[in-house]
Amino acid sequence: xxxxxxxxxxxxxxxxxxxxxxxxxxxxxxxxxxxxxxxxxxxxxxxxxxxxxxxxxxxxxxxxxxxxxxxxxxxxxxxxxxxxxxxxxxxxxxxxxxxxxxxxxxxxxxxxxxxxxxxxxxxxxxxxxxxxxxxxxxxxxxxxxxxxxxxxxxxxxxxxxxxxxxxxxxxxxxxxxxxxxxxxxxxxxxxxxxxxxxxxxxxxxxxxxxxxxxxxxxxxxxxxxxxxxxxxxxxxxxxxxxxxxxxxxxxxxxxxxxxxxxxxxxxxxxxxxxxxxxxxxxxxxxxxxxxxxx
Amino acid sequence: xxxxxxxxxxxxxxxxxxxxxxxxxxxxxxxxxxxxxxxxxxxxxxxxxxxxxxxxxxxxxxxxxxxxxxxxxxxxxxxxxxxxxxxxxxxxxxxxxxxxxxxxxxxxxxxxxxxxxxxxxxxxxxxxxxxxxxxxxxxxxxxxxxxxxxxxxxxxxxxxxxxxxxxxxxxxxxxxxxxxxxxxxxxxxxxxxxxxxxxxxxxxxxxxxxxxxxxxxxxxxxxxxxxxxxxxxxxxxxxxxxxxxxxxxxxxxxxxxxxxxxxxxxxxxxxxxxxxxxxxxxxxxxxxxxxxxxxxxxxxxxxxx
Numbered sequence: 001x002x003x004x005x006x007x008x009x010x011x012x013x014x015x016x017x018x019x020x021x022x023x024x025x026x027x028x029x030x031x032x033x034x035x036x037x038x039x040x041x042x043x044x045x046x047x048x049x050x051x052x053x054x055x056x057x058x059x060x061x062x063x064x065x066x067x068x069x070x071x072x073x074x075x076x077x078x079x080x081x082x083x084x085x086x087x088x089x090x091x092x093x094x095x096x097x098x099x100x101x102x103x104x105x106x107x108x109x110x111x112x113x114x115x116x117x118x119x120x121x122x123x124x125x126x127x128x129x130x131x132x133x134x135x136x137x138x139x140x141x142x143x144x145x146x147x148x149x150x151x152x153x154x155x156x157x158x159x160x161x162x163x164x165x166x167x168x169x170x171x172x173x174x175x176x177x178x179x180x181x182x183x184x185x186x187x188x189x190x191x192x193x194x195x196x197x198x199x200x201x202x203x204x205x206x207x208x209x210x211x212x213x214x215x216x217x218x219x220x221x222x223x224x225x226x227x228x229x230x231x232x233x234x235x236x237x238x239x240x241x242x243x244x245x246x247x248x249x250x251x252x253x254x255x256x257x258x259x260x261x262x263x264x265x266x267x268x269x270x271x272x273x274x275x276x277x278x279x280x281x282x283x284x285x286x287x288x289x290x291x292x293x294x
Numbered sequence: 295x296x297x298x299x300x301x302x303x304x305x306x307x308x309x310x311x312x313x314x315x316x317x318x319x320x321x322x323x324x325x326x327x328x329x330x331x332x333x334x335x336x337x338x339x340x341x342x343x344x345x346x347x348x349x350x351x352x353x354x355x356x357x358x359x360x361x362x363x364x365x366x367x368x369x370x371x372x373x374x375x376x377x378x379x380x381x382x383x384x385x386x387x388x389x390x391x392x393x394x395x396x397x398x399x400x401x402x403x404x405x406x407x408x409x410x411x412x413x414x415x416x417x418x419x420x421x422x423x424x425x426x427x428x429x430x431x432x433x434x435x436x437x438x439x440x441x442x443x444x445x446x447x448x449x450x451x452x453x454x455x456x457x458x459x460x461x462x463x464x465x466x467x468x469x470x471x472x473x474x475x476x477x478x479x480x481x482x483x484x485x486x487x488x489x490x491x492x493x494x495x496x497x498x499x500x501x502x503x504x505x506x507x508x509x510x511x512x513x514x515x516x517x518x519x520x521x522x523x524x525x526x527x528x529x530x531x532x533x534x535x536x537x538x539x540x541x542x543x544x545x546x547x548x549x550x551x552x553x554x555x556x557x558x559x560x561x562x563x564x565x566x567x568x569x570x571x572x573x574x575x576x577x578x579x580x581x582x583x584x585x586x587x588x589x590x591x592x593x594x595x596x597x598x599x
Contacts, residue, residue: 024502028389028401035382036410039474043413045436046425061439107310110303122307129318133530133581135554136574137321139335139561140328144321163317166310195302224418226534231562243420247538250424263428269421277416281409284416289479 043270050263057259072260073268082265084238085245092154092241093222096161100218101211103162104169109199111170112177113185123174129167138231145232152235160228165218172217172290176210177203216280216287223273242269328571335567347572356544357573360551361580363461367468367529367552368584372522375469379476379521380514382411384506386477387484388492398492398505400485408481411474419471423538426467430454430539454540457549464535464550468528476521483517484510519588526584530577533558553577 049057050072052065076082111123141160142151150156180203188198204211229241240248246269250262277284329347333340351357386407390399401407414422429436430453438450453463487510495505511518533554536544543559544551553573561570 024389025401028385032382032385032389032401032407035378035473036407038470039410039413042425042429042436042470045429049428058434061434061436062443103310103313106306110306114299114303116300116303122311125319126310126314129314131581131585132322133527133554133574133577135531135533135557136325136571136578137318138558139567139571139574140321140324141317142561143335144316144324159313160317163313166314166318170310195298196305199306220416224416224420226418226420227531230537231558243418246424247420250427250538259428259434262424266421266424270417273416273418274413277413278409281412285408285412285478288415288475289482 043274046263046270047267050260050267052260052263054259057263069260072258072264075258075261076265076268080249080261080265081238081240081245082242082268085240085242086268088154088239088245089223089242092157092161093219095154095158096165096222097215097219099158099162100165100169100222101215104166104214105173105204105207105211106199107166108170108173109177109203112174113182123170126167126170129164130171134164134227138227142231152233152239154239157229157233157241160232161222161225164228165222169214169218172214173207173210176207180206212283213287213290216284217290220273220284220288325571325574328568329575331568333568334565335561335570336565340568343568347569350569351572351576356548356551356556357553357576359548360544360553360556361576363550363552364530364532364580366461367465367532368526370465371468371472371529372525374465375472375525376476376518376521378469378473379480380511380518382407382473382477383480383484384510386481388502388505388510398489398496404481408474408478411477413474414471415475417471419534420538422467422471423535426463426470427454427539430463455546457546460540460545460550464532464539467535467539468532472525472528479517479521480514483514487513523585523588526588527581530554530581530584553580 045061048065049061051068051070053069056063056065107126111119111126145151145156145160148156150159184206185198185202188202189195193201224243225241226243226247229244233239233241233244237248246265249265330342330344331340332343332346385401386404387400388398390401390404432438432450432452432455435453437453441447441449451459454460491509491513492505495509500508531554532552536550536552536555537558540546540550543563544555553576557570557573557577560566560573
C-alpha cells in the first residue's frame with residue numbers, strides 16, 4: 001500500500017533504489033511463485049488422480065488422465081461410505097459448534113462482566129486448559145466416557161468437543177465482552193429486562209464480530225479433529241467421522257487396490273472446506289490468526 | 295437484585311463448568327494418579343506401585359528415542375516454518391516494484407499469494423497426511439516419478455520406509471502445512487509498521503536485508519514469539535502425521551516415534567494404561583520446560599509505535 005507522505009525522502013536515493021527494486025521484484029515473484037506451486041501441486045495431483053484409472057495412477061502419476069473417469073467418485077461416495085462419514089461429521093460438528101458457542105459465550109459473559117467471589121479462580125481454571133496436552137488426559141477420558149456409556153456415541157463426542165473447545169472460546173470471548181460498552185446493557189436493565197434477556201437480546205448481538213471469529217476457529221478445529229474420534233469413536237464402522245473414515249479406508253485391506261477411489265474420497269473430503277475457504281477467505285484468515293494474536 | 299445476580303451467575307456457569315470438569319479437569323487429575331499405578335486399563339483392579347513406572351521410563355530406550363525426536367521437531371519445525379513465513383511475508387510486503395511516493399511496496403497480487411499459501415491450513419491434518427503418504431510412495435508416488443521424469447532414475451528413495459529419511463519426510467509435511475498460516479500472521483503485523491521507518495532507513499543507505507533485521511524483525515518480535523509457542527505445541531504433538539504416514543509402530547525401527555504416539559500405542563494397543571499416563575506426565579513436563587525457555591528467551595524490551 002503506497003504511503004501518502006513520500007516527499008524528499010524518496011526522491012533523493014532515486015535511481016539506485018529503482019534498479020534494486022526491479023531486481024528484487026523479479027526475485028520475489030520467482031520465490032513466491034515457487035512456493036505457490038509447492039502448495040498447489042500436491043492438491044492438483046490428488047484431483048487429477050481421482051479422474052484416472054488405477055493403471056494410469058501407477059504407470060504415469062504426473063500425466064493428465066487420458067479420459068475423465070467419474071466412476072471412482074461414485075464408488076467413494078456410496079460404497080466406501082464417504083456420504084455416511086460426511087453426514088456423521090456434519091451432525092457432530094453442528095451439535096458441538098452450537099454448544100461451544102452458547103456455553104462458551106455464557107461463561108465468558110459472566111466471567112468478564114460480573115464481580116463475584118471466585119471469579120478469577122474459575123477463569124484461570126478454564127483458561128489453564130489451553131496449555132495442557134490433550135493426549136495426557138486421553139486415557140482417563142476414555143474410561144470416563146466408558147463409564148458414562150458415552151463411548152462411540154454422537155452425544156459423547158459432542159460433549160467432549162465442547163469441553164475441549166471451551167478454554168480458548170472463553171479466553172477469547174471474555175476479552176471481547178470486556179471491551180463492549182456497559183451503558184447499553186445498563187439501559188436495558190433499567191427498562192426492566194432480566195440479566196438473561198439482556199444477555200441474549202443486547203449483548204450477544206453486539207458481540208457478533210467476536211462470535212464469528214471464534215466460531216470459524218472452532219468450526220475448522222472441530223471439523224478437522226482427528227485425535228479425539230480416533231480414540232473415543234471406535235465402535236461402529238458406520239459411525240466414523242470424515243477424517244477418521246478416510247484413514248480407515250486407506251488402511252483397510254479390502255479396499256486395497258482401488259487407488260482412484262481413495263483419491264476421489266480424499267478430494268470429496270477436501271473440496272467443501274476449500275470451497276468454503278475461498279468464499280470466506282478473509283474471515284477465515286482473520287478468525288484463525290486472531291487466535292494466535294490474542 | 296443482588297439475589298437475582300447470583301442466581302444468574304450460577305445458572306450461566308453451571309453447565310459449562312460441569313462439562314469442563316467432567317471431561318477435561320477430572321481426566322487430567324486422574325492421569326497423574328494413574329501414573330503411579332500398574333493399571334492395565336482392561337481390568338477394574340490395580341495397585342499403587344509408587345515410582346515404578348517412572349523408574350521404567352528412565353530405562354526405556356524407546357522413550358528416550360521419542361524424546362529425542364520430539365526435541366528435534368521442537369528445534370527444526372519452528373525455525374524453518376517461522377523462517378519461511380517471515381521470508382515470504384517480507385517478500386509480499388516489501389518485495390514489490392517501487393511505486394511513486396513510496397519507498398517500499400508489496401508485490402502485485404499479494405492477496406492471491408496469501409489465499410493460496412493458506413490452503414493447507416484449512417485441511418484436516420488427516421487428509422494432508424494421507425495425501426503425502428501417497429506422494430511419498432516409492433513405487434507410484436508423485437515424488438519418485440518426478441525424480442524419474444527429470445532424469446534421476448537412480449535416486450528413488452523409499453522415503454517413509456527409510457529410517458534415515460522418515461522423520462525428515464514427516465517434518466517436511468508439517469512445514470508445508472503451516473507456513474501459510476505464518477505468512478498471513480506476519481504479513482498482518484508487517485503491514486501495520488509505519489512506512490516512514492523504512493523510508494528513513496533506506497535514505498540512510500540501508501539495504502533491504504538490513505531493514506529486515508533492524509526494523510521488521512524487532513517490531514514483529516512479539517508475534518514471532520507467539521508463533522514459536524504455537525509451533526512448539528504442534529511439534530510436541532505430531533500424533534496424526536506419525537500415526538497415518540509412517541509404517542509399523544513409530545516408523546521403521548522406531549525412527550519416527552514421538553511421545554504422543556508412543557503413549558497411544560501403550561494405552562490402547564498394549565493395555566498398559568498406567569505406564570501410558572506416566573508417558574503423558576513426561577510429555578507435560580517437556581511442554582512446561584519448553585514454555586519456560588521460550589518465555590525466558592523471549593523477554594525483551596517492548597517497542598511502541
